[in-house]
Amino acid sequence: MRLILVRHPQPLVATGVCYGRSDLAVSEDxxxxxxxxxxxxxxxxxxxYSSPLQRCTRLAAELAPLLQSPAPLLDARIAEIDFGDWEMRAWDDIPRADIDAWAADLVNYHPGGGESVLQMAGRIAAxxxxxxxxxxxxxxxxxxxxxxLLSACHTGLAPAGMALQAARHPHQIGYGATLILQSQTAGQ
Known part of the structure; x- marks a missing residue:
């Protein structure tokens, strides 16, 4: 099984703003x-497959016909994390104590009262x-x-391990970038 993961195009949002589950558009360019x-x-x-957020669905809807693929299948389990009341706030405006509390418990903390990384890892694992x-x-x-999280899951980690691995390592995934996960099949 080969999974080709694609990050959505850059959304229309100011630099330094916390966004996760916010449904942001992308520019036509x-x-x-x-x-x-x-x-x-x-x-x-x-x-x-596509996250139901428009920065993904727009790409999926236009890409599928170009690839002669069936209509995209939307799945809420692959949406970005919900940062609760941190959503659409400048990172600099979020109290330092709240950021520190998240840093102290990367797996279980609910940033902005939203979703923990462990909760997100559970839906990604499913x-x-x-x-x-x-x-x-x-x-x-x-x-x-x-x-x-999908990459961590692919290595065989359970949700808690996935969450810890993903939370501890800053990402270097560019907008529109791809990541291929390849599984060995029997006999290889």
């Missing part, structure tokens, strides 16, 4: 550039398990957080 790069690089005919049962290649359009 960013979308066009990302579509051009991906349509030339990705295999055709694979199922396309999505991954469903894909494994299907045993077919797929393209997954999602978010940097989901990509990091």
């Amino acid at each position: 960013q979308l066009a550039r990302t579509l051009t790069a991906l349509s030339a690089a990705l295999p055709h005919g694979l199922p396309v 999505f991954y398990a469903d894909l494994q049962r299907q045993q077919r290649d797929a393209i997954i359009i999602c978010h940097a957080g989901a990509m990091r």
